[in-house]
Amino acid sequence: MRMKYLTRTIWLLSLVSLFTDLASEMLYPIMPLYLRSIGFSVVLIGVLxxxxxxxxGLSKGYFGQWSDRLGRRLPFVQWGYGLSALSKPMLAVLAAPWWVFLARTLDRLGKGLRTGARDALLSDETTPETKGRVFGFHRAMDTFGAVLGPAVALLWLAWRPGDYRLLFLLAFLPGLAAIAVTLLVREQRREPSSRPVLPFWASFGYWxxxxxxxxxxxxxxxIFALFNSSDAFLLLLARERGLSDATVIGLYIFYNLVYALAAFPAGYLSDRFGPxxxxxxxxLLFGIVYAGVAMAHELWAFGALFGLYGLYAAATEGVSKAWVSNLCARPDTGAALGTFAGLSSLAALVASSTAGLLWHWAGPGLTFGLAGVVAGMVALYLALARLRPATT
Structure with a gap:
């Protein structure tokens, strides 16, 4: 079956995401180790x-609405991926805390710069009937980078243990490939939004x-995002239950592999049966996983739960973007998706901070149990909600 809805632009943007995530995830397993090796405390890592x-989070909404106002997406995509690629070798140049803060912030600014515009560009390339498949395909390609990146890092550290700085330089290569692919993207002319660009401190004014x-x-x-803490807590729990570092990273790779393989079928099903x-x-899968990990101790149990967690991610990440992009006017897609992504990032920051405190005070049982209950409540709300039409 020919998938004509996967246009040249969608393929190119998906390849860009694959290369960028490959670069980022090469560094994910070793970043805490590197920071500790250059003198960062746990508290300073948290602040970073x-x-x-x-x-x-703050920049996603701002740059998303800016791309709407200009009627252009591609410059934001190119500059955003460029900044993220540039941040990788910066970490190999100096080990001073202020320089590390600058490099990490530059990376996240690049993400904020590109996210709303890129997702809007994907939305512009498709129709409401195929958006689930398009966003699912993009998430699948992106997540394959998250499978390859940690695998490359493991092989590198097995060959050259402790050589973190050269790995930062190597991570620039897939980042450079991502920049090159963005130069091949062509965007169609579109109608600019009539809404004024709000100042940075009012980035979420679209709400x-x-x-x-x-x-x-x-x-x-x-509301769900306020309790959906970082995946690092799942990895930390697996490590505290006696699994080795290599096994924990292997579980993370397995989760991403399931996610990547299931993202496109999940998008297809969302188009067929509704997001x-x-x-x-x-x-509901999230609730099952979080209830299960609180009781899991064996490798087989963690393996099964991380597999289900990959299915949860496939059923929600791309599907939510597809649904949200269908709930706004076409000229406002960048602001709508940027606001959603930005508020979700800030909510995740709150969620991770809260999870850390709950873990410290009451242990992981309450941390994961509460998140699972909230996920079930939000699932019930979305299932029963009568969506109000837009007012004219």
Whole structure:
């Protein structure tokens, strides 16, 4: 079957995401080790990640609405991927804390710069009937990078243990490939948005102007995001239950592999049966996983749960973007998707901070149990919600 809805632009943007995630995930397993080796405390690592994610979260909405106003997406995509690629070799140049903060913030600023515009460009290339498949295909390609990246890092460290800096330089190569592919993308002329560009500190002003159905769906997803902490907590729990570092990284690769393989079929099913059903099913899977990991101790149990977690991600990540992009006016797609992504990033920052405190005070049982319960409640809300039409 020929998949004509996968246009040249969609293929190129998906390849860009694959190369970029390959570069980023090459560094994911070793970043905490490297930071500790150059003198970062756990607290300073937390501050670093908090500042970086806040930068990404705040900038997604701002640059998304800016791309709407100009009626152009591609410059934001090219500059965003360029900044992220440049940040990788910077970490190999100096080990000073201020320089590391600069490099990490530059990486996240690049993500904020490109995310809304890239997702809007994907949305512009398709129709409401095929958006699930398109966003699912993009997530699949992106996540294959997350499979390859940690595998490359493991092979590198097995060959040259402790040689982190050269790995940062090597990570620039797939980043450079991503930049080269963005130069091949061509975008169609589109109608600019009539809305003025809000200042950076009012980046999420689209929320007040958004259709009621957008606020209903995104509001429910944001409540879930406030309790959906970083995947690092799942990896940490597996490590504390006695699994080796290599096994934990292997579970992370397995999760990403399941996610990558299931993302496109999940997108197809969302087009066939509706994104609401896929999202509800995905949230219920999340609840099962988080209830299960609190009790898991054996490798087989963690393997099964990480596999289900990959199915949850496939059923929610791309599907949610496809659904949200259908709840806004076409000229406002960048602002709508940027606002959703930005608010989700900030909510994830709160979720991870809260999870850390709950873990410290009451242990992992409450941390994962509470998140699972909230996921079930949001699934019920989305299943029963009567979406209000836009007012004219």
């Amino acid at each position: 990640e908090g500042v970086a994610e806040a930068t990404a 007040r102007q958004a259709p009621p159905a957008y606020r209903q769906v995104v509001g429910g997803l944001l 609401r059903r896929m999202l509800v099913g995905g949230l």
